[in-house]
Amino acid sequence: MTADALKRLAERLEKADNVTILTHARPDGDTTGSGLGLCYFLRSRGIKANVKNSDGFPAMFGYIAGEYKDLDFGEKTVISVDVADPKLLGSPLEEEYAERVDICIDHHKSNKLFAKENFVDGDCCATCLIIFELIKLMGGKITPLIADCLYTGIATDTGCFMYEGTSPAAHRAAAELKEAGCHAAAINRDMFQTKSRGRLLAEQRAIGTMRFSEDGKIAMIAITNAIIDEFSIDRAELDAFAAIPLNVEGVKIGITLKQQADDPGLFKASVRTVSADASKLAARFGGGGHVRAAGCTVKGTLEEAAEQLMSAAKDFV
Amino acid sequence: MTADALKRLAERLEKADNVTILTHARPDGDTTGSGLGLCYFLRSRGIKANVKNSDGFPAMFGYIAGEYKDLDFGEKTVISVDVADPKLLGSPLEEEYAERVDICIDHHKSNKLFAKENFVDGDCCATCLIIFELIKLMGGKITPLIADCLYTGIATDTGCFMYEGTSPAAHRAAAELKEAGCHAAAINRDMFQTKSRGRLLAEQRAIGTMRFSEDGKIAMIAITNAIIDEFSIDRAELDAFAAIPLNVEGVKIGITLKQQADDPGLFKASVRTVSADASKLAARFGGGGHVRAAGCTVKGTLEEAAEQLMSAAKDFV
Numbered sequence: 271m272t273a274d275a276l277k278r279l280a281e282r283l284e285k286a287d288n289v290t291i292l293t294h295a296r297p298d299g300d301t302t303g304s305g306l307g308l309c310y311f312l313r314s315r316g317i318k319a320n321v322k323n324s325d326g327f328p329a330m331f332g333y334i335a336g337e338y339k340d341l342d343f344g345e346k347t348v349i350s351v352d353v354a355d356p357k358l359l360g361s362p363l364e365e366e367y368a369e370r371v372d373i374c375i376d377h378h379k380s381n382k383l384f385a386k387e388n389f390v391d392g393d394c395c396a397t398c399l400i401i402f403e404l405i406k407l408m409g410g411k412i413t414p415l416i417a418d419c420l421y422t423g424i425a426t427d428t429g430c431f432m433y434e435g436t437s438p439a440a441h442r443a444a445a446e447l448k449e450a451g452c453h454a455a456a457i458n459r460d461m462f463q464t465k466s467r468g469r470l471l472a473e474q475r476a477i478g479t480m481r482f483s484e485d486g487k488i489a490m491i492a493i494t495n496a497i498i499d500e501f502s503i504d505r506a507e508l509d510a511f512a513a514i515p516l517n518v519e520g521v522k523i524g525i526t527l528k529q530q531a532d533d534p535g536l537f538k539a540s541v542r543t544v545s546a547d548a549s550k551l552a553a554r555f556g557g558g559g560h561v562r563a564a565g566c567t568v569k570g571t572l573e574e575a576a577e578q579l580m581s582a583a584k585d586f587v
Numbered sequence: 588m589t590a591d592a593l594k595r596l597a598e599r600l601e602k603a604d605n606v607t608i609l610t611h612a613r614p615d616g617d618t619t620g621s622g623l624g625l626c627y628f629l630r631s632r633g634i635k636a637n638v639k640n641s642d643g644f645p646a647m648f649g650y651i652a653g654e655y656k657d658l659d660f661g662e663k664t665v666i667s668v669d670v671a672d673p674k675l676l677g678s679p680l681e682e683e684y685a686e687r688v689d690i691c692i693d694h695h696k697s698n699k700l701f702a703k704e705n706f707v708d709g710d711c712c713a714t715c716l717i718i719f720e721l722i723k724l725m726g727g728k729i730t731p732l733i734a735d736c737l738y739t740g741i742a743t744d745t746g747c748f749m750y751e752g753t754s755p756a757a758h759r760a761a762a763e764l765k766e767a768g769c770h771a772a773a774i775n776r777d778m779f780q781t782k783s784r785g786r787l788l789a790e791q792r793a794i795g796t797m798r799f800s801e802d803g804k805i806a807m808i809a810i811t812n813a814i815i816d817e818f819s820i821d822r823a824e825l826d827a828f829a830a831i832p833l834n835v836e837g838v839k840i841g842i843t844l845k846q847q848a849d850d851p852g853l854f855k856a857s858v859r860t861v862s863a864d865a866s867k868l869a870a871r872f873g874g875g876g877h878v879r880a881a882g883c884t885v886k887g888t889l890e891e892a893a894e895q896l897m898s899a900a901k902d903f904v
Contacts, residue, residue: 431748431761432779434772438762444748445755445762455751462749463834467803470794470835477791486784517780518787 271391271400279389280408282373283312288346289319292367294353295360296506297323299426299461301352302331304375304397306338307419308351311405314413318343324360330460333453334419347372350385352397352423354378375400377427395435398423402443414451421452422461430462468501475500476511476526480518483580487587489515490525490580492572495534505531512540512563522546523583527568527575537568537575546586554582588708588717596706597724599690600629605663606636609684611670612677613823614640616743616778618669619648621692621714623655624736625668628722631730635660641677647777650770651736664689667702669714669740671695692717694744712752715740719760731768738769739778747779785818792817793828793843797835800897804904806832807842807897809889812851822848829857829880839863840900844885844892854885854892863903871899 271279291309293301305321312319320340327335348371353359356368374385377400379392394400398420405412412420424443428436431444448454465473472493479492491514498505508528515524522544530536539555541548541564548564555578557566568575588596608626610618622638629636637657644652665688670676673685691702694717696709711717715737722729729737741760745753748761765771782790789810796809808831815822825845832841843857856872858865858881865881872895874883885892 431758432772432775436765436771438765441748441758441762441765445758448753448755448758454753455749458749463830464836465834466836467799470797474791474794477787480787482784513780517782519781519783 271389271394271403275389275391276400276403276407279373279375280404282387283317283404283408286312286347286349286373287317288343289317290345290348290367291319291321292348292350292353292359292363292371293321293323294358295324295363297325297328297331298352299331300377300396300398300423302327303334303419303421303423303426304351304401306331306334307398307401307405307416307423308349308375309338310413310416310419311401311408311410313341314411314416315408322363324363331422333457333460334415334422337415349373349375351375351401352377354381356382356384375404395433395437395440396424396427398427399437399440399443402447403439412447412450414453417447417450417452418457421447421454422457425454425458426461430458466503466507468503469507472497472501472503473511473514477514480515481576481580482521484584484587486518486520487522488525488580488583489518489521489523490527490576491515492527492529492537492576494529494572495531498529498531512542516542516544522587523548523551525579525583527572527579529572530567535569535571537570537572538565539568539575539579540565541583543586551583551586555579588706588711588720592706592708593717593720593724596690596692597721599704600634600721600725603629603664603666603690604634605660606634607662607665607684608636608638609665609667609670609676609680609688610638610640611675612641612680614642614645614648615669616648617694617713617715617740619644620651620736620738620740620743621668621718623651624715624718624722624733624740625666625692626655627730627733627736628718628725628727630658631728631733632725639680641680648739650774650777651732651739654732666690666692668692668718669694671698673699673701692721710754712750712754712757713741713744715744716754716757716760719764720756729764729767731770734764734767734769735774738764738771739774742771742775743778747775783820783824785820786824789814789818789820790828790831794831797832798893798897799838801901801904803835803837804839805842805897805900806835806838806840807844807893808832809844809846809854809893811846811889812848815846815848829859833859833861839904840865840868842896842900844889844896846889847884852886852888854887854889855882856885856892856896857882858900860903868900868903872896 293305371385377394381390524542526540552564552566555566610622688702694711698707829843841859847853869881869883872883
């Protein structure tokens with residue numbers, strides 16, 4: 271964010287009171303860390319603040335949300351964090367707040383600019399990094415708890431500093447958050463290393479379905495309802511499976527098929543690529559997305575869906 | 588390293604010429620990055636320098652070693668990097684150099700201080716971080732190639748900034764190396780995400796052997812010779828398997844059994860723990876190691892070895 275925009279945001283927050291902070295539904299590390307980090311900071315300045323989300327705080331964020339309690343006050347200012355579109359507030363927050371967000375703080379390029387005042391930096395790798403810079407500009411003290419909140423969002427949105435967009439500023443913030451007492455190693459273990467037993471076994475089964483073509487340049491795995499049911503894993507956990515085929519040495523196009531719960535004759539395909547345009551491949555099946563990550567749906571039996579996608583993918587290697 | 592020691596090292600290097608830099612055998616990212624990074628830097632200062640190691644540069648480090656060529660000169664100064672003990676030079680370098688290393692630069696607490704002058708910082712998370720600070724102190728220019736060298740060692744020795752010992756200084760160095768043009772995302776993909784097809788499938792098979800006891804607090808996997816042979820994977824790749832059992836949610840003690848190639852009735856066990864003393868568990872079988880990571884060997888069939896270890900582990904949960 272430009273220094274000027276950040277300054278305006280800081281001035282706006284200095285005058286705010288009785289703040290409700292909204293995070294997006296199915297909350298991840300960045301929205302949760304941003305919401306709680308901002309809330310704890312505002313409270314430390316004597317500003318009443320609460321965090322609301324449609325789904326509650328996931329158990330995995332207990333180390334930052336565990337001690338959180340709502341305060342009782344008449345709401346005056348509504349701030350959304352890491353919310354690109356009011357639809358993402360989910361129900362019931364969308365109905366209640368979509369039209370009346372005062373301040374939007376976000377890092378998604380696709381942000382709908384739906385608030386009265388929008389502070390969006392599409393080049394910043396995490397909303398938590400914006401909150402970090404905001405707190406520093408306002409001369410706030412970063413307690414170990416606030417440091418844990420902000421580290422969580424920066425680490426999760428950069429894949430523990432692994433992804434392309436990880437900025438020098440993200441590393442410098444991590445350095446300061448460690449000095450402020452954040453529990454980085456424990457957070458990293460929870461976020462990146464620990465898997466549920468069901469997920470590990472389901473991954474193992476999915477990897478067992480891996481097939482290759484074009485000299486190993488195309489790889490595909492399939493997650494069937496049978497696998498999902500056998501290990502009773504949450505379908506939300508399946509998102510991470512899309513990275514598996516592309517991580518095999520030599521693979522240029524990785525495809526993950528996921529059978530749909532309500533229609534076993536329908537498969538969602540996630541396409542990941544090293545250099546080919548994934549969105550063009552997905553577009554052949556009516557889907558879309560980004561250059562390196564896209565998705566579509568394909569009808570048929572598993573064999574039919576797999577065959578159609580593998581065949582189309584050959585044109586892209 | 589203390590500012591004073593770093594200054595002495597810098598002064599020593601200013602006077603050095605015709606330098607041979609030694610890395611350890613079975614070279615990893617930190618020794619390779621330190622050796623090549625220091626070499627390219629010295630050459631940029633007009634100091635003749637070569638890098639030697641007993642095993643050659645692994646193909647995976649081609650992006651920093653690909654253009655490297657030996658210079659022809661009469662050796663005057665020998666420097667080892669990331670070498671804790673002259674034995675680790677391997678053959679033939681150990682025989683040739685063990686007794687005549689002039690300068691040792693390392694970050695292992697266990698360093699044997701075998702050189703004429705030893706610059707060891709046991710609290711530093713990577714030797715590449717020492718080289719980074721050295722180059723900065725000497726006012727050197729960090730080219731994109733040198734940045735790739737140093738980022739490689741810092742990233743690999745911190746598990747991409749995931750491990751406990753990752754210092755604020757490591758993050759600040761990463762920020763500067765990115766600004767200097769290092770290809771962090773590509774390096775991370777090669778180092779942390781890409782797996783050979785054989786390794787992925789062998790992992791899948793090993794995970795299929797996972798057994799639990801004590802309410803899921805103890806988990807064990809077994810890698811048999813049958814698995815290793817089926818997927819023709821390099822036994823060096825098996826080291827990483829030791830982390831798998833402990834990464835399952837709720838597991839406090841993770842054990843990985845590896846059948847020995849030359850004696851199918853012998854199993855090497857790697858013990859990893861969240862809080863129990865792994866070295867004490869390993870000591871019951873004549874082994875040893877660290878508090879969170881230790882190893883031992885157990886004789887018998889797979890079932891017998893597994894039973895002995897699972898049974899002993901119960902005393903530690």
